[in-house]
Amino acid sequence: MKKFLSNSIAFYLFLCIGVIAFVFSTLTINLEKRKTFDAVDGGGAFSIEADVAPYTDKIFYYTDKKEAIFTARLIDVAASDGATILMVENAEETDNNLAGAKNVRLELSTGQESLFKRIFLNVGRDNG
Numbered sequence: 001m002k003k004f005l006s007n008s009i010a011f012y013l014f015l016c017i018g019v020i021a022f023v024f025s026t027l028t029i030n031l032e033k034r035k036t037f038d039a040v041d042g043g044g045a046f047s048i049e050a051d052v053a054p055y056t057d058k059i060f061y062y063t064d065k066k067e068a069i070f071t072a073r074l075i076d077v078a079a080s081d082g083a084t085i086l087m088v089e090n091a092e093e094t095d096n097n098l099a100g101a102k103n104v105r106l107e108l109s110t111g112q113e114s115l116f117k118r119i120f121l122n123v124g125r126d127n128g
Helices: 002-006 008-028 091-098 117-123
Strands: 030-041 043-049 058-062 068-079 083-088 103-114
Touching: 008 103, 008 117, 030 117, 043 103, 103 117
Parallel strands: none
Antiparallel strands: 030 043, 030 103, 043 083, 058 068, 058 103, 068 083
């Protein structure tokens, strides 16, 4: 081992292989970009005051993120006058989870990006 570390060519080769493996891994791993919105629960549908096109059919909703986060599956998305209405499956379950709360927070997936881009190119920028 000592001989390996004293040989500078072997050390730099090992270092280069590690850097190449790291860059390759971060370029091939994709992450979802999520954005959080204030929404109003309308009994099986959520209304957002923004023009949004969800990337996936899964949304996360909550009143207090520290308490519990619930998931729902989108059935349909409708846009009207700068607002977006998201219809979800199992409206009764959605209403039971929120316990009558009308104002909720929604997290939507708005796309995908590579781990490399998130770490090195979007440092300190908005994730949405």
